[in-house]
Amino acid sequence: MIRLLMKGGALPAGEEFFAPRLVAAARGGVCRVLLSGAADTGLAALVLRALGAAGVRPQIVLADRCATTLEQNRRFAAQIGARFELHHGDLAGLDCAPVDAVVMHSVLHFIPPEARASVVASWARVLRPGGELMGFQRLSGAARSRDPAGIAISAAGLEAAALAYGFDPAEAAQIRLAGAAFWAARLTHAPSDPDAFRGLLARAGFDLMEIVTPDAAQTGSPVHLAGQSGPGPQSLFAARRRGLDQPAPG
Numbered sequence: 001m002i003r004l005l006m007k008g009g010a011l012p013a014g015e016e017f018f019a020p021r022l023v024a025a026a027r028g029g030v031c032r033v034l035l036s037g038a039a040d041t042g043l044a045a046l047v048l049r050a051l052g053a054a055g056v057r058p059q060i061v062l063a064d065r066c067a068t069t070l071e072q073n074r075r076f077a078a079q080i081g082a083r084f085e086l087h088h089g090d091l092a093g094l095d096c097a098p099v100d101a102v103v104m105h106s107v108l109h110f111i112p113p114e115a116r117a118s119v120v121a122s123w124a125r126v127l128r129p130g131g132e133l134m135g136f137q138r139l140s141g142a143a144r145s146r147d148p149a150g151i152a153i154s155a156a157g158l159e160a161a162a163l164a165y166g167f168d169p170a171e172a173a174q175i176r177l178a179g180a181a182f183w184a185a186r187l188t189h190a191p192s193d194p195d196a197f198r199g200l201l202a203r204a205g206f207d208l209m210e211i212v213t214p215d216a217a218q219t220g221s222p223v224h225l226a227g228q229s230g231p232g233p234q235s236l237f238a239a240r241r242r243g244l245d246q247p248a249p250g
């Protein structure tokens, strides 16, 4: 709702980075992609657009602990005549048939540091050898703290956007309250720094192929408060799952 009302429906950042890598991960004109954490339908829309533009048939597998996210994506898939494979639960416990690519978008800092290795291990478990892990993640800074005044301003903006969209005043007020509660919730932890992140990937059996931190990554994420401090440096990365016969270097 926040993405639609306040971000003009913007998709999550990084489409230009992800698109060629998703296409390259396809085999036989099909790419089976795991979205490891989603939030809403933005990430699925990004992957469908990237693969569709190259004529690759997408198979979306989506894992999230949030039942609302899964229901939103189930309805989105039905609306476009598709069917997503949905898995409800903690990412660390995911088990599914092998995928060609895993996309992780701003999820790792939701996982407590001590649990991150088991989530990264779940990506290695479900990704076929040679498959691609790619993502968008903040790799510096502390856990976000929220300024109550900033939350109030953003919540008022959300209510105004809801009214302008045509929601009645009672619904718009509910949307403001839900937005304020969402922004106030302390859901995240300090992100892994780049060295810790490289180590996590290497130990799980990934070769990090690329990591870039654009000066000003756009973000369509509903998490960021409108008009408040920016999202901070965000990195895009791509890693390849080592073959079973390829030991970790060094």
Ligand SMILES: C[S@@+](CC[C@H](N)C(=O)[O-])C[C@H]1O[C@@H](n2cnc3c(N)ncnc32)[C@H](O)[C@@H]1O
Binding pocket: 011, 012, 013, 036, 037, 038, 039, 040, 042, 043, 063, 064, 065, 066, 069, 089, 090, 091, 092, 105, 106, 107, 110, 111, 220, 221, 222, 223
């Ligand atoms: C911030 S959202 C990702 C938003 C995305 N970057 C975007 O712009 O669309 C994080 C998602 O990860 C999910 N998540 C966080 N920790 C999880 C866990 N341990 N297991 C399953 N899902 C988790 C949350 O439910 C949420 O849907």
